[in-house]
Amino acid sequence: MGGKTGAMEFPNTGDFLAGRLRDKLDRDDLEFIETLVTEERAVGTGDVLLSRGEVADTSAILISGYMFRTIESGNRRFIVGVHVPGDFVDLHAFALKRLDHNVVAAGPVTYGVAPHARLRQALEQRPRVARALWFATLLDAAIHRKWIQMLEQLDAPRRIAHIYCELHRRFELIGQVNARSLRTPFTQIDLADMCGVSAIHANRAVGKLRELGLAEIRRGDLYTSDWAALYEYAQFNPDYLYGDGPLRFDQDWL
């Protein structure tokens, strides 16, 4: 917990859009957003927040920990997205009503519960907040597109590196980076399911990053002395995360 952007003041939603659109919102909007959350809950590894086809009347914003978006097919699981604190993990479920995938905890998680009734109110009475919520789902879509490109372009070691680079940057945006490490609860099976390779090959890919001296990954935790080198190896360009950079939202709006 605790982005630099106001986690003290806004314990539930202080990381929401931090480093992106958050500084375009005024105090009134931020307070309104904080009151979207009526309750805080905790779950553990593998617990399902929302499953495919289910109708929910609340959405969740991640406060601490990691979550996956997964699609089951046959008896295999595919991970199509990862979430970090500040992400409104199933805002999609509010506007789509039913999800095409599952939202699952990847390790211990705390999250805030936002009733859809409150969100509807935001849509009707708070166009600025409504647009911020929309923006947040579009960020998810931008990340999806980058994953598509990553799968089309990169081999397994680079895919794994790219995933960690993305997480590193996303934590930077909410003010939670460590200099030389990135802690996750991911197993190599999780990495495999994100990369579309077998667990065995994911293991060899992790081994290659070690051999190359780029990163040491142990039990999901990544250690490196040179993030820039890892960025370059993974061909990681963080623009698509819409933080500072050429794509940053810098207009007045509404």
Add this chain to the structure above:
Amino acid sequence: MGGKTGAMEFPNTGDFLAGRLRDKLDRDDLEFIETLVTEERAVGTGDVLLSRGEVADTSAILISGYMFRTIESGNRRFIVGVHVPGDFVDLHAFALKRLDHNVVAAGPVTYGVAPHARLRQALEQRPRVARALWFATLLDAAIHRKWIQMLEQLDAPRRIAHIYCELHRRFELIGQVNARSLRTPFTQIDLADMCGVSAIHANRAVGKLRELGLAEIRRGDLYTSDWAALYEYAQFNPDYLYGDGPLRFDQDWL
């Protein structure tokens, strides 16, 4: 041009959300949506509607033809999405302000131009329309997720089959299917860039679909006598497109 859902009456936006949320919108909303478009334009193969990083003050809704979302990296092009008539192709650009990718015509195209000023008006005064616009971008995200899964799970022949199955279903939703064929302007290079394989391998994959008797693909046009067999081969489940089926939006809203 001409979905069954009112292309006569709404020549610019008659296919928008057809088969999905369109029947939840009332006549007033549909008329408002039609007036979002102030102009119609035509472009040809490879023409760029909107390029990465560019700031636009209009968005486009596709009226006829196909468009790609592409990401350039090094000197290679990656296709991360395809659009068909009725799709609001760069609605993302309205809320994100700048895109992380390009929007490009794949063959001859006509599209409607929607000034952002009108869209802003919708957001402020028409919460139902605003939510429909949001819904449309979330459909795009759902398709992105399916592509991620497709790339993680399927080999090249199945990826190509899956892409055509998706298009077939999307045309069905707007009432524009032929029984035994699906016409596209795609080259095998386009298919390769969508599937993340080389053009040479895309060619062999096309050959395999022919050998298997599932589909004949010539110059982008697909011919088949058995869509069901193709669906099964590609492991295609159309639920994620949110037409009729278990995920369909069936609630009253707002």
Add this chain to the structure above:
DNA sequence: CGCATCCTTGAGGGCCATCAAAATGCGTGG
């Protein structure tokens, strides 16, 4: 009819899948 683009085919090599098996690490209970 010439040219450009696209499609097709062959050969050799690298990335990754699967099967099989062993080692490591961690939590639990003795």
Add this chain to the structure above:
DNA sequence: CCACGCATTTTGATGGCCCTCAAGGATGCG
């Protein structure tokens, strides 16, 4: 503290999918 059970990580071997390089054939357009 140690023994045990279990999930995870690691390693080896074989084969398939897909890559690149290379070259030839088809198609459509001016």
